[in-house]
Amino acid sequence: MKILLDTHTHTLASTHAYSTVLEMAKYASEAGMEAIAITDHAPAIPDGAHPWHFQNLKAIPREIYGVKILYGAEVNILDLEGNIDLADEVLEKLDVVNASIHAPCYKDGDATDHTSAYLAIVNNPLVDVICHSGSPAFAYDYEKIIDLAKKNHKLIEINNHSFDVRKASIPNCRKIAEICKEKEVGIVVSSDAHITFDLGNYNNALGMLSEISFPEKLVINRDLKSFEAYMKEKGKELFKWHM
Template sequence: MLKNLCDTHTHTLYSRHSYSTIRENVLAARDAGLELLASTDHYSPMLYPEQHMRNFQFFYNYACWPCEWEGVRLMHGCEADIVDLDGHLFGWDIPVDIEINGCPLDKPEILKDRVFKGCEYVIASVHDRSFSRGASLAQTTQMYVNALHESKVLMLAHTGRSAVPFDVREVVGEAARLNKLIEINDHSLEFKRPAVDAACREIAQACAELGCKIAVNTDAHICMGIGRFAHALAMLEEIHFPQELIATTSAETFLNAMDAANIH
């Protein structure tokens, strides 16, 4: 039976369509027997109609979080939207010239860099796929490859349900080459949608064949979902996915995966 003791894609109230506090999520992780929990709220244009730095100051003060809470290793990051076919992540073109208190910065920055500075790692994903309509398979494949090359990005999330076709083996192969992760998202498999299930299976099989490590995550938007991986693990069991390629097996394996990907 496959083991998975980390949940490295979860959300708190900050994501606006989520319903639990970070403490509620930590307690749920403890009760589920997890070794490691990562909170990765949405960093995305869907949160606010106005895109300026004060709306995203949540990400600036992560240093106040404990590294361990209730016996669970606690990490922090964000889930950043891919916003164009070049693989740019949200905020790449939004200038920042003041602090959250209104004081001017000594040197102007861009919002993406300002937010990523406080994150231990970043998840890249597509939510609004409208920019990809009419794009070729080569373009959407390059989009994901470019996102993987963003230095703070550790994994691509829920590629099986984003409804953006891409060359699976090329993207998975590049992730393996970079020692980055492909997520197998339990929430994607929860509703038994044939097309999504087939896409997730194809991606998992490619990871197994090409030696790409995966992160098995819940994408929980409420505390009761933390640590519940039954759908993803069942699919992985069916295809005889190797345990050694599951980066979320334990806190140690996940932290080692971060080191291998050179995420700092």
Template sequence: MELFADYHTHTRHSHGKGTVEDNVRAAIKRGLQEVAITDHGPANILVGIKSAKTLDKIQSEIEICQKKYPEIKILLGVEANIVSIDGDIDIPSPYIKKLDILLAGLHTGIISRDLKSGVNLIAKNWLSRFIDSLGAKMRYINTLAVIRAVERFPIDVVVHPGLKLNINTHVLAEVCSRRGTALEINSSHGQKSSNFVKSAAETKVKFVINSDAHSPEEVGRLEEGEKIARELKLDPARIINTKNNF
């Protein structure tokens, strides 16, 4: 399988180790035709961008790199956080409109939109690790939060579904299929993604294989995601960043 893009990479603007140009150069070295710069949204405690305004600086750096490296398409994106049980995300609407690609997902270390969401998305999810009776309830709440986000915002990709926070991936996949939102096969988390992919593959949802790179050396390292796709015999037509068949 030949993949032409990596749509999930981080830089020093959030939790990454390299610059925008470092990631671009790494993507070119990997032979990619497209790369997205998708730093963590500002609600990620300690690791997110300082504010949505940081996206303006990233955009400026992308524009400089695009002129310097015309052989690759560089996309402005963000890995937004779902910060409420109503599906709110931490990127304001004016900035959403500036993006080439919008990634979103649930994370544990976030600043929630309100107290109720904080109790549910953070505290109760943590407690559900120790209280079995909370598990099913949190699976429902988590799934609903992601679905509401997908229905409210032009989310292109839901990142690492089910990682650390339990969700019903089959139900989510049905909604994403109708909305034209892809589900991520995250190469950094490897086999942790395989169960969700197997369940989601029962629907008509599409997938994208990303690196979730936090250093330039990881950009374009998509082998683990490819391995999962091969093992589950996914139709290449369902993987939006592949350009040939298995």
């Protein structure tokens, strides 16, 4: 399977990442990709981008080197009530809103607590994707959240980066994918690239999906057309925010 839209990437606006938007777009073009989403870390993480970064994303051209650019963010889930760290008026303008738990930003708890946090996120109409949620430190009721994700038109991410930096998450990532397959819930497969050379790299994630015979039709970011169609069904128009 070839995935032509990467929905989770970081530029040096997140200072533990190392490439510019221009470098990312050039690399994506050379790799034959159709589109990338620029989804830098929101402000609550220690080196996240300032809120102004997200308010000013429209300064980035919508196409660079023939690659479509989606404006996005990776927001932080802050607490058990599912509060996040960007204002609604900013999120409403973005093409892709990824939501993740990062330990420095989140109040710890047990699986019941984490399930409550994810329930609030899946019920938030401004969130599009639940990201890298396989961490055993933040285990939750996968069946319950994935059922609600299907009902609320949310996507579940299978994050290739987790196979390198969150190895303890791998068994849970597989379990999440198996539940999504069984329930026919759409996923995105992302690189979570923090440098150009990881952009479009999904080898480990795709290998796992192949092992469980995951259907290609449920990989919603396989191309831009499929992603746009899914978002349109949700009631969200991409590329609506311009200079």
